[in-house]
Amino acid sequence: MPNIGLPELAIILVIVLLLFGASRLPKLGKSMGQGIKGFKDGLNEATKDDDEGKQVDQAAQAAALPPAEPVQQAPVQQPVQPQPVQQAPVQAQPVQQAPAETGPAGPPPQPDQAAEQGWTPQPPSPPA
Numbered sequence: 021m022p023n024i025g026l027p028e029l030a031i032i033l034v035i036v037l038l039l040f041g042a043s044r045l046p047k048l049g050k051s052m053g054q055g056i057k058g059f060k061d062g063l064n065e066a067t068k069d070d071d072e073g074k075q076v077d078q079a080a081q082a083a084a085l086p087p088a089e090p091v092q093q094a095p096v097q098q099p100v101q102p103q104p105v106q107q108a109p110v111q112a113q114p115v116q117q118a119p120a121e122t123g124p125a126g127p128p129p130q131p132d133q134a135a136e137q138g139w140t141p142q143p144p145s146p147p148a
Contacts, residue, residue, distance in 0.1 A: 040048060 037045065
C-alpha cells in the first residue's frame with residue numbers, strides 16, 4: 021500500500037467537504053473524537069476490571085484453601101546400569117553311537133561270511 025502524502029490528504033478532504041458540507045464537518049469531527057475517547061476509556065476500564073477481578077479471585081482462593089504443606093521430594097534414583105550377561109561354559113557331551121544295523125536275517129555277518137553272502141558293510145551314519 022502506498023504512503024499517503026500531502027496531495028492525497030488534500031484530495032480526501034475535498035471529497036469529504038463535498039459530501040457532508042461545511043456546516044456538518046465540525047459535528048462529524050466532534051462525534052468521531054468522542055467515539056475514539058469512549059473506546060479508549062472502555063479498554064482501560066476493562067483491563068482495570070480484569071486486574072481487580074483476578075486479585076479478588078486470588079484472595080478468595082487463598083482464603084478457601086488450607087495452608088499448603090511442604091512438598092517432600094522423593095530421592096532421585098540413579099539410572100540402572102545394564103550388567104553384562106555371563107554365560108556358562110558349554111561342556112562337550114559324549115556322542116552316542118547308533119546301534120549297529122542289522123541285516124535281513126539278524127546281526128551283520130562276520131567279514132569272512134559277508135563276502136560269501138554278498139553283503140558289504142557300510143560306515144555308520146552320523147548322529148542327528
